[in-house]
Amino acid sequence: MNMHSYGRGHDHSDSPDHTHHDHHHGQKEASCCNTSAPAPEQAGSCCSGKGTTNDVAKVVDPVCGMQVDPATTPHHASHGGEEHHFCSARCKDKFVADPQRYLEPKAATTPAEVPAGTIYTCPMHPQIRQEGPGICPICGMALEPEMPSLEDEENPELVDFSRRFRWTLPLTIVVFGLAMFGSKILFLSATVRTWIEFALSAPVVLWAGWPFFERCVQSIRNRSPNMWTLIGIGVGSAFGYSVVATVAPDLFPASFHEHGRVGVYFEAAAVIVSLTLAGQLLELRARSKTSAAIKALLGLAPKTARRIDANGNEEDIPLEHVHVGDRLRIRPGEKVPVDGTVLDGRSHIDESMLTGEPVPVGKEVGERVIGATLNGTGSLVIRAEQVGSDTVLARIVQLVAQAQRSRAPMQRMADKVAFWFVLAVLAAAAITFVAWGVFGPEPSWTYAVLNAVSVLIIACPCALGLATPMSVMVATGRAAHAGVLFRDAEAIERLGSIDTLVVDKTGTLTEGHPAYRDVVVAEGFDENRVIGWAASLEQGSEHPLAAAIVAEAKQRSLPLAKVEGFESVTGRGVRGEIDGHALALGNPALMEDAGGRVEALADKAAQLRDSGATVMFLAMDGRLAGAIAVADPIKASTQPALDALRADGVHIVMASGDAPATAAAVGRALGIDEVHGSVDPAGKVALIQRLKSEGRKVAMAGDGINDAPALAAADVGIAMGTGTDVAMSSAQVTLVKGDLGRIVEARKISREAVANMRQNLGFAFLYNALGVPIAAGVLYPVFGLLLSPMIAALAMSLSSVSVVSNALRLGRK
Numbered sequence: 001m002n003m004h005s006y007g008r009g010h011d012h013s014d015s016p017d018h019t020h021h022d023h024h025h026g027q028k029e030a031s032c033c034n035t036s037a038p039a040p041e042q043a044g045s046c047c048s049g050k051g052t053t054n055d056v057a058k059v060v061d062p063v064c065g066m067q068v069d070p071a072t073t074p075h076h077a078s079h080g081g082e083e084h085h086f087c088s089a090r091c092k093d094k095f096v097a098d099p100q101r102y103l104e105p106k107a108a109t110t111p112a113e114v115p116a117g118t119i120y121t122c123p124m125h126p127q128i129r130q131e132g133p134g135i136c137p138i139c140g141m142a143l144e145p146e147m148p149s150l151e152d153e154e155n156p157e158l159v160d161f162s163r164r165f166r167w168t169l170p171l172t173i174v175v176f177g178l179a180m181f182g183s184k185i186l187f188l189s190a191t192v193r194t195w196i197e198f199a200l201s202a203p204v205v206l207w208a209g210w211p212f213f214e215r216c217v218q219s220i221r222n223r224s225p226n227m228w229t230l231i232g233i234g235v236g237s238a239f240g241y242s243v244v245a246t247v248a249p250d251l252f253p254a255s256f257h258e259h260g261r262v263g264v265y266f267e268a269a270a271v272i273v274s275l276t277l278a279g280q281l282l283e284l285r286a287r288s289k290t291s292a293a294i295k296a297l298l299g300l301a302p303k304t305a306r307r308i309d310a311n312g313n314e315e316d317i318p319l320e321h322v323h324v325g326d327r328l329r330i331r332p333g334e335k336v337p338v339d340g341t342v343l344d345g346r347s348h349i350d351e352s353m354l355t356g357e358p359v360p361v362g363k364e365v366g367e368r369v370i371g372a373t374l375n376g377t378g379s380l381v382i383r384a385e386q387v388g389s390d391t392v393l394a395r396i397v398q399l400v401a402q403a404q405r406s407r408a409p410m411q412r413m414a415d416k417v418a419f420w421f422v423l424a425v426l427a428a429a430a431i432t433f434v435a436w437g438v439f440g441p442e443p444s445w446t447y448a449v450l451n452a453v454s455v456l457i458i459a460c461p462c463a464l465g466l467a468t469p470m471s472v473m474v475a476t477g478r479a480a481h482a483g484v485l486f487r488d489a490e491a492i493e494r495l496g497s498i499d500t501l502v503v504d505k506t507g508t509l510t511e512g513h514p515a516y517r518d519v520v521v522a523e524g525f526d527e528n529r530v531i532g533w534a535a536s537l538e539q540g541s542e543h544p545l546a547a548a549i550v551a552e553a554k555q556r557s558l559p560l561a562k563v564e565g566f567e568s569v570t571g572r573g574v575r576g577e578i579d580g581h582a583l584a585l586g587n588p589a590l591m592e593d594a595g596g597r598v599e600a601l602a603d604k605a606a607q608l609r610d611s612g613a614t615v616m617f618l619a620m621d622g623r624l625a626g627a628i629a630v631a632d633p634i635k636a637s638t639q640p641a642l643d644a645l646r647a648d649g650v651h652i653v654m655a656s657g658d659a660p661a662t663a664a665a666v667g668r669a670l671g672i673d674e675v676h677g678s679v680d681p682a683g684k685v686a687l688i689q690r691l692k693s694e695g696r697k698v699a700m701a702g703d704g705i706n707d708a709p710a711l712a713a714a715d716v717g718i719a720m721g722t723g724t725d726v727a728m729s730s731a732q733v734t735l736v737k738g739d740l741g742r743i744v745e746a747r748k749i750s751r752e753a754v755a756n757m758r759q760n761l762g763f764a765f766l767y768n769a770l771g772v773p774i775a776a777g778v779l780y781p782v783f784g785l786l787l788s789p790m791i792a793a794l795a796m797s798l799s800s801v802s803v804v805s806n807a808l809r810l811g812r813k
Contacts, residue, residue: 179267225422305337339386347378470807475753491732496750505656516552595622612665641740684710767799
């Protein structure tokens with residue numbers, strides 16, 4: 001479902017006087033039990049007799065799956081001789097536009113077409129935007145939808161590359177084997193072996209590698225040389241040279257004939273294509289996960305809402321059919337469908353996904369509710385006030401999407417110099433060709449071609465392309481052993497340079513759920529009696545505060561008494577009788593009604609509140625008996641972790657959705673100087689943007705859905721592994737056990753990995769700096785030495801081996 005479509009919904013205002021009929025081939029459908037129903041489970045539901053008494057007469061709308069009454073709906077369309085009935089004009093119009101999409105079962109298995117107007121953008125260069133899929137003109141990456149949908153559509157490029165890789169990998173393996181060990185096959189002459197390598201490598205290079213050549217040409221046409229330029233030119237040079245050496249070996253001087261043939265490099269071209277395809281498959285699968293946060297957020301909203309019509313009848317409708325002003329019923333345990341106001345009923349709503357508060361919030365008539373939050377044990381009737389893209393959840397989705405798009409693209413050190421490196425290699429090859437052709441010994445132009453090809457082959461981007469990914473791969477594995485999961489190379493590069501860490505409170509610094517902290521008793525009462533009475537009153541409640549009190553009573557092995565005349569007073573507390581005594585547990589307002597005066601314990605209660613606890617008073621027979629404090633405890637690992645981060649030069653900032661007093665209390669306990677309370681998701685994003693505008697490099701650590709936009713907006717987002725899937729999908733780093741202390745180890749790995757990347761790039765450029773001049777023939781006038789393409793390929797392989805070996809050294813630290 002698309003969050004942007006909720007507000008547009010379906011038009012239910014059409015009157016019977018404006019009945020819509022469309023006919024396609026004169027077919028007619030009598031009921032949803034017909035074999036042309038869109039899905040067996042839907043057809044079964046409408047014919048089963050369940051639901052309202054009229055369900056047996058209803059059929060299924062083939063577009064949205066709703067049950068509709070053919071006799072009352074004004075929306076009909078015929079196709080292939082069967083009549084179909086719709087809940088609204090919008091569903092009917094969709095069906096008329098493309099009937100086969102909703103009638104043919106195979107349509108469910110084929111990739112959905114991109115909706116008209118869908119905007120695609122480059123994940124590396126967000127300024128590139130166009131309607132429909134395509135290729136980025138700057139870096140050559142495939143464009144992605146700006147706003148993912150819940151429909152799991154398979155990436156067409158991933159499907160295409162998978163097919164090319166799967167069909168040509170065996171050919172590459174055979175070509176490589178022939179090149180390495182073919183001389184040991186006695187019945188194959190060198191010439192025959194060369195032609196076999198040519199025949200097997202041609203499909204790999206010309207078919208599997210064709211997208212690379214397209215991107216190479218595009219990069220040249222757009223005057224934006226990139227890694228595709230290097231790959232296309234390198235593979236094309238190696239393959240083209242080898243084809244000429246196979247078809248016309250007599251063009252080459254005798255010095256280039258070895259073992260009965262001119263050296264060819266079909267295996268080098270094929271292996272480069274297959275390895276590049278494998279790397280692209282890994283990258284495309286990884287990139288597909290970047291939209292997981294948005295899809296998880298979209299999935300939080302319920303698929304249907306229960307609408308009450310003007311006659312008081314209730315029916316379940318798709319969420320996109322909800323309009324402003326509709327009356328909706330929310331039953332116990334259901335999610336709130338849209339933002340609105342309570343018209344009837346009382347309940348507690350779990351809003352922790354948005355606010356971070358671990359305690360459900362009481363709701364009664366006139367109070368606001370937020371879509372996608374979870375209703376407790378009560379039943380509510382609400383009036384829909386914000387739907388579609390206007391809901392709080394939809395705005396959070398927009399914040400996450402905007403933050404992901406606005407993040408500066410990762411500029412690896414190789415990419416920064418790729419433009420000039422490519423130009424330098426091409427210039428060197430051109431100068432080599434002209435210089436040997438004009439001034440070289442006979443056959444001068446043959447030497448010109450061979451030396452120019454040697455320059456291009458030795459400058460093949462294998463080492464340059466491996467320099468960063470190999471370090472990333474090893475660093476990622478090492479970090480995983482330390483309980484830290486990096487999502488991408490950007491996080492590894494940036495984490496070591498972070499100087500400010502913004503942390504959420506609930507679930508990040510604290511355990512994320514209330515626990516018993518303390519009890520204060522009035523004169524004449526003891527602790528166990530107060531806790532026992534309170535736990536007895538709360539034993540049937542699912543409220544987290546009640547669970548904390550009951551858990552403490554069980555910890556103390558206190559018996560729970562039977563409660564008579566139990567009553568829940570919304571927003572105040574609970575009442576009941578135990579052994580003939582009238583008991584009340586709740587806030588000061590309830591104590592005033594019960595006759596218990598809280599002044600005697602007011603000072604101690606205020607101290608507990610200042611420490612971040614929630615205080616509940618207990619009265620017995622109109623007399624104050626005591627007060628119980630419940631709080632979200634700070635994790636045992638939090639203080640040492642913050643101390644270690646401060647010692648590492650990191651400034652700590654706390655941003656919490658909790659009340660300012662509660663946030664300040666936790667901040668004081670942990671020695672955090674900068675504390676922000678009552679901060680909503682947009683406020684956290686604004687805080688991070690302000691810190692970044694001050695020149696700080698900011699990381700955000702959080703665990704909740706309300707933290708997702710801030711995690712995406714930060715330079716590095718760090719999610720607790722004990723938190724929500726949405727938070728982990730939005731973050732670039734996940735702390736598996738939710739221990740902030742792991743950030744210190746992760747920063748160390750980050751710094752070492754960046755240093756290793758620089759070393760690898762140094763090796764790669766050093767080989768090119770030495771190899772390119774030698775391949776061009778600068779040693780020939782003095783020493784008479786030429787670097788044949790075979791030696792160039794060997795040097796290229798050695799440069800790759802040095803890069804891989806150095807990266808593996810990082811894992812042994």
